[in-house]
Amino acid sequence: MTDNRIRSIAIVGGGTAGWMTASALAKVLGRDYAKITLVESDAIGTVGVGEATIPQINIFNRMLGISENDFVRRTKGSFKLGIQFVDWGRKGHTYFHPFGKYGVDMEGVSFHAYWQRLYQDGLAPWIDEYSIQAKAAEFGKFMRPIDAGNSPLSQISYAFHFDAGLYALFLREYAEAAGVTRREGKITRVLQHGESGFIEAVELEDGGRIEADLFIDCSGFHGLLIEGALKSGYVDWSKYLPANRAMAVPCSGVEDITPYTRSTARDAGWQWRIPLQHRIGNGYVYCSDFISDEAVRETLLANLDGEPLAEPRIIKFTTGHRKRHWVKNCVAIGLASGFMEPLESTSIWMIQSGIARLLSNFPDRSFNPVDIDRYNRVITTETEEIRDFLVLHYKATERTDTPFWDYCRNMEVPDRLAEKIAVFENSGRCFRENEELFNDTSWFAVMTGQLMKPRTFDPVAQLLSLEETQSRLHQIQTAVTNSAEYMPKHRDFIRENCAA
Ligand SMILES: Cc1cc2nc3c(=O)[nH]c(=O)nc-3n(C[C@H](O)[C@H](O)[C@H](O)COP(=O)(O)OP(=O)(O)OC[C@H]3O[C@@H](n4cnc5c(N)ncnc54)[C@H](O)[C@@H]3O)c2cc1C
Structure with a gap:
């Protein structure tokens, strides 16, 4: 058996995508598996935005083994418990899409089904009262979860806001210490093999040349390799997400x-x-x-x-994604692979997912098409699922005050979303399909928050008597409020733990 493994990796681009990829590959593959080089151009710079995240970033940080306080301090960051949406469903209306669940599920039935039953009869306050994240956000409080049994304090789920430029610098230090070589310079030419079309090298303005077995295109919207050289093609989703x-x-x-x-x-x-x-x-x-x-x-x-x-x-920008995210010996990660607007802070998560899936389908130099096809299929599905969740925010609105909102309210939506909307409008049910990023709580939060009204409630929410349901919801509401009051102010938490 010959050793056919990848010996050299070139990462093109040093934005969030480039440095996240470099850090993760260096950590997982170690110093000896392959030589990793990252090329970036200070003259071109980075997109310079992308500062809100979702809780999954904690998995990435833990994988790298970085200290969370250090990370927040160095990126001048803050903590995020969710997103407050103002004027979306209707002008003057506000709702919160929290990380983490509402209340607790009871007798195998979701909490929000019970809430729906009471709320429809005016017997329960707005859903935010049952979310530790929403309540803490209202009070300007934050702490990390503690081991406190059934208390809502055990269930605090959070992400971060950070300075994108400082984040890239932070990761650059990490990656360089782990053996990644940084090369400054502007790529002016991509060299491909005459027959196979595989990328052999990139040439720099200063005459330098970087060869590699595997290329990772993190060049941002340019898509220098995946589009410029390999002509992947682009799927345009502007009709669903018209912001450009x-x-x-x-x-x-x-x-x-x-x-x-x-x-x-x-x-x-x-x-x-x-x-x-x-x-x-x-x-x-x-x-x-x-x-x-x-x-x-x-x-x-x-x-x-x-x-x-x-x-x-x-x-x-144009909302959409590359037809193929991985072509021959080139994988596009970050904006080079596609972009959906930042409404739910999902792009950095897509970088993380691209890296994780690249590692779990990591090629050797034969670049088996089976692995490549699988990667492309999984990333495309994941992107479509996120798209549907974003489209929901625009579609489900009562706003009629501008032509933009008229367009959104009346636009056709993808079939999968149309089905989700129909199911919710019937009985208030929401589902997480397969492994999609947003779970039933998120779908419920946005559908309810955008003022969609189900015809009736989920019949299984009658498993508990009305009195029992009211009593339990009241207890949960009290526990949530007390817990949120107990938490320190967000600014005090930062000052004591991770002030820049
Ligand atoms: C308006 C907006 C808001 C956003 N907000 C969020 C958010 O809140 N949360 C979130 O998760 N995501 C957000 N995103 C997405 C997020 O910004 C990106 O996913 C993230 O910054 C990664 O960008 P990137 O590294 O792919 O590209 P870039 O930052 O553009 O980096 C590209 C790199 O490639 C290099 N490069 C390009 N061409 C060449 C060349 N010829 N030679 C050498 N080097 C080259 C550049 O120098 C640079 O280093 C937002 C995006 C936009 C547009």
């Missing part, structure tokens, strides 16, 4: 750092607010068919908590 631009601007921060991302629906899109220790990240995601850049700029600047710290800048 974002205008981003940081502003000075406020003392009370809120432990959540805020998303406020605007005339032709929505505005994000991501609080960090040293500033607040803001941006307006919009569709240029429905609004001018000037109008976006005006709205954005009129809705900041503090002084703008830079000129607003526009980032253009």
